[in-house]
Amino acid sequence: MNGLLEHLRAGLPPEALITDPDVTASYAHDMASFCDAGTPAVVVLPRTVEQVQHVMRTATALRVPVVPQGARTGLSGAANASDGCIVLSLVKMDRILEISPVDRIAVVEPGVINAVLSRAVDEHGLYYPPDPSSWEMCTIGGNIGTASGGLCCVKYGVTAEYVLGLEVVLADGRLLTTGRRTAKGVAGYDLTRLFVGSEGSLGIVVKAVLALKPRPPRQLVLAAEFPRAATACDAICRIMERGHTPSLLELMDRTTVQAVNRMAGMGLPDTTEALLLAAFDTPDPSADLAAVAELCTAAGATEVVPAEDAAESEMLLQARRMSLTALETVKSATMIDDVCVPRSKLGAMLEGTAAVAEKYGLTIGVCAHAGDGNTHPVVCFDHTDADESRRARESFDEIMALGLELGGTITGEHGVGVLKKEWLARELGEVSVELHRGIKQAFDPLGLLNPGKVF
Incomplete structure (x- = not known):
């Protein structure tokens, strides 16, 4: 030590090092x-690329x-410390270095x-x-480390589609530049995409070039009530089949809606x-919402209310954003799943989750980025009850298995981390796992970067 x-x-400057065990425990x-x-062993909060390089050389x-x-808002344990490690917190490197309206x-x-x-x-x-x-x-x-998504993915896509280039400090302290600033470019292998979603296992991102879009008009939202999750999923399929491109298409089940109302008094139905x-x-969002309202009514909506x-x-968007936080108030603990399935299988996924x-x-609330089939079943349980905790873990695994059976993936945007390590090999297969491990070996031969995560 x-x-x-x-x-x-x-x-490193003195203020960049934290050794107080009461403080380091919070990281x-x-x-x-x-x-x-x-x-x-220690928490380091660097402010410069050179300081990150020094940490990795050490x-x-x-x-x-x-x-x-980062901010440790992840939901898979990817940022969890290992015994005796250096926690490298990048939160102090928080400068916006450039915004270019011409290059976007x-x-x-x-x-x-x-x-x-x-x-x-x-x-x-x-x-x-x-x-x-x-x-x-x-x-x-x-966001880059976990390849995160969000509410707008149905129209605008996920983080990976906006990362044009990176500066990355490698395990041995060398600085690697990937990608570009240009609108297009195909020189060499796409190392930028390789780092997106790597959960800190290949290198430390210290700078990112991000693509921007022109600011769109202010969006308008429609809320549609359904008597069953299956009829809501039918409406989603109709909306996508007819060629509509909503900027957002989100689903909240009854458990989630009630939790939001209890926490924030939002007055949702x-x-x-x-x-x-x-x-x-x-x-002209009103015209688009009117067309979607007709499809929802045809699918069995009991009420359709445009904002x-x-x-x-x-x-309405704020209610959706607080869904996960609200479900955390149902019991003393939650396990948040992140199973993405083809849109056509969304109804089967929700019905299967209810059966689990x-x-x-157990109480399992579901909110979903319905437009891209990304469901978030939230298992609510009492962590002081050993039997209930066991059932929570088993139900979590059964939901992941259901997602794979429906042709989906164990994670659409939260990453693998510690939580889903055992499931990654089942999804990828033996050949893919071997190649993944070879890539890890090439970038981190000593296995120092985020050990015990992903693989």
Whole structure:
């Protein structure tokens, strides 16, 4: 420990090092349940690329593992510390370095908060679409590490589609530049995409070049109530089949709606079995919402209510954004699943999840990015009850198995981390796992970067 601190202090200012065990313990884990976390030896908060390089050179010389972190809003344990590690928190590297309306790019450090970037580019008439529900807290570096999505994915896509280039500090301290600033470019292998979603296991992102879009018109939202989740999923299929491109298409089941109402008094219709939110940011959103309203009614909606203005639309979106937080109030703990299935299988996924809840005698609320089939079943349980905790874990696994059976994936945007390591091989297959491990070996031969995660 003394040798490690001595080496770190040689290239870092005193304020960049945290050794107080009571403080370092607060950096030990992210927001996931059922994920082991170790005790870090030290927490480092660098402000420059050179400081990150010094940390990695030190780690390589002393063979000390390094766990990169952002705001620790992740839900898979990917940011959890390992015993004796250096926790490398990038939150102090939070500068927006450039916004170019001509090139439609932003250059940022990894600690920039998603919502801060969104508001900054909005002042230039631009738009950074990826918007996870934790956008007021989560960092761009964390978004890149987990390849996060958000509410707007159905129209605008996910984080990976907006990362043009990166600067990455490798395990041995070398600085790698990937990608480009140009609108297109195909020189070499796409190493940029390789780092997106790698969960800090291949290198430390210290700068990102992000693509921007022109700011769209203000969106209007429609809320549709359904007597069954299956009829809501039928409406979703009709909307997509008819060629509509909503800027948002989100689903909340009855458990979720009731939890939001209890927490925030939003006045949502908590007697409905499923609430569908559809939004359009087109030049004439009212016409698009009217067309979608007809499809919802035809599918069996009991009531369809379009928002009258932007304020009412924002209220509905806020209700959806607080869904996961509200479900956390149902019991003392939650396990948040992240299973994505083909849109055509969304109804089967929700019905199967309800059957799992009944089988295990648990409350499982579901909110979903319905437009891209990404469901978030939230298993609510009492963590002090050993039997209930066991049933929660078993139900979580059964939901993941259901997703794979329906042709889906175990994670659409939250990542693998610690929580889903055992399931990754089942999805990828033997050949793919072998190649993944070969890539990890090439970038991190000593296995120092975020050990015990993903593989």
